[in-house]
Amino acid sequence: MDTTTTAAATTTDTLVSARQLTKSFGEFTAVAGIDVEVRRGEAFGFLGANGAGKSSTMRMIGCVSDRSGGDLSVLGMDPRIDGPAIRARLGVVPQEDNLDTELTVWDNLLIYGRYFDLPRAAIRERAEQLLEFAQLTERRDDRVDPLSGGMKRRLTIARALINRPELILLDEPTTGLDPQARHLLWERLYQLKREGATLVLTTHYLDEAEQLCDRLVIMERGRIVAAGSPRQLIEEHATREVVELRFASPTARDTAVDQLTELRAGERVEALAERILVYTDGTDATLHHVDGLADPPASVLVRRSTLEDVYLMITGRTLDE
Ligand SMILES: Nc1ncnc2c1ncn2[C@@H]1O[C@H](COP(=O)(O)OP(=O)(O)OP(=O)(O)O)[C@@H](O)[C@H]1O
Numbered sequence: 588m589d590t591t592t593t594a595a596a597t598t599t600d601t602l603v604s605a606r607q608l609t610k611s612f613g614e615f616t617a618v619a620g621i622d623v624e625v626r627r628g629e630a631f632g633f634l635g636a637n638g639a640g641k642s643s644t645m646r647m648i649g650c651v652s653d654r655s656g657g658d659l660s661v662l663g664m665d666p667r668i669d670g671p672a673i674r675a676r677l678g679v680v681p682q683e684d685n686l687d688t689e690l691t692v693w694d695n696l697l698i699y700g701r702y703f704d705l706p707r708a709a710i711r712e713r714a715e716q717l718l719e720f721a722q723l724t725e726r727r728d729d730r731v732d733p734l735s736g737g738m739k740r741r742l743t744i745a746r747a748l749i750n751r752p753e754l755i756l757l758d759e760p761t762t763g764l765d766p767q768a769r770h771l772l773w774e775r776l777y778q779l780k781r782e783g784a785t786l787v788l789t790t791h792y793l794d795e796a797e798q799l800c801d802r803l804v805i806m807e808r809g810r811i812v813a814a815g816s817p818r819q820l821i822e823e824h825a826t827r828e829v830v831e832l833r834f835a836s837p838t839a840r841d842t843a844v845d846q847l848t849e850l851r852a853g854e855r856v857e858a859l860a861e862r863i864l865v866y867t868d869g870t871d872a873t874l875h876h877v878d879g880l881a882d883p884p885a886s887v888l889v890r891r892s893t894l895e896d897v898y899l900m901i902t903g904r905t906l907d908e
Pocket residue numbers: 612615616617635636637638639640641642643644
């Protein structure tokens with residue numbers, strides 16, 4: 588099924604362009620002059636902790652919040668001047684589902700379609716397709732209220748596609764869902780990608796960013812602190828592999844941190860609450876040092892670096908801290 592046919596082509600392949608984009612609330616600067624460019628057909632992510640400024644940025648791109656400074660162009664237009672025209676071509680999935688829970692699944696789709704001034708027959712045809720896309724055909728006549736969190740989320744996404752948007756904005760699409768529901772939702776987002784949709788999403792899940800995003804920026808306190816594809820970020824900021832060690836006691840862990848640092852057992856030794864990470868480009872040599880520890884670890888795991896490591900390297904924190 589084609590869920591993403593565009594309503595109208597824009598003249599450029601840059602769908603979002605921000606230069607020194609800023610958002611202030613009184614004295615407080617939530618977005619502190621960021622530069623981003625989203626290209627047609629890619630999945631672009633804003634990754635960061637709560638309060639990093641991701642939603643504020645999304646709201647400016649979605650034309651529901653005016654910028655305080657800088658330049659912003661969405662679908663080749665300025666949100667300040669052409670907000671309604673841009674919004675008509677966007678699909679917006681807000682952080683909180685805002686479905687009409689008293690209505691049925693089907694009516695939620697139909698009523699939303701009417702906001703876009705689409706002919707009724709076209710809305711019905713589109714709604715049928717989207718029910719299937721959201722795997723909710725069998726729940727079509729059920730009220731939304733008792734649906735699971737994952738189903739509500741899929742319906743919110745389906746609804747956002749009713750106008751065949753050129754650009755889909757998803758603010759934390761899987762927050763609060765259980766692992767199975769998250770995976771099902773990722774499947775739906777992959778499908779949109781395969782069909783050529785342009786996605787902009789925010790997330791504080793590193794695995795989500797790594798799985799879904801072609802390119803992403805890491806935000807910290809309103810600024811972009813790193814940008815690139817997941818692979819580029821890992822190559823640039825982390826080592827090839829990581830040796831993860833767990834210890835029976837905090838004392839054993841602390842002693843090991845000192846010893847491994849002293850021995851230069853890797854490029855970097857990072858002590859977390861319940862594990863040690865040794866970043867290394869020479870795993871064999873690192874493991875040799877681990878073997879020589881006075882108090883051996885309870886477990887040793889060698890793995891490839893991930894975005895979690897990049898985040899830790901850059902910010903000095905894990906995202907769940
Ligand atoms: N309307 C507002 N008035 C005042 N401060 C705000 C407002 N909206 C957001 N902020 C502040 O701006 C900062 C960035 O918020 P924002 O929602 O953009 O972050 P976020 O990265 O999306 O985090 P979250 O995942 O919590 O939404 C936060 O410190 C927040 O308290």
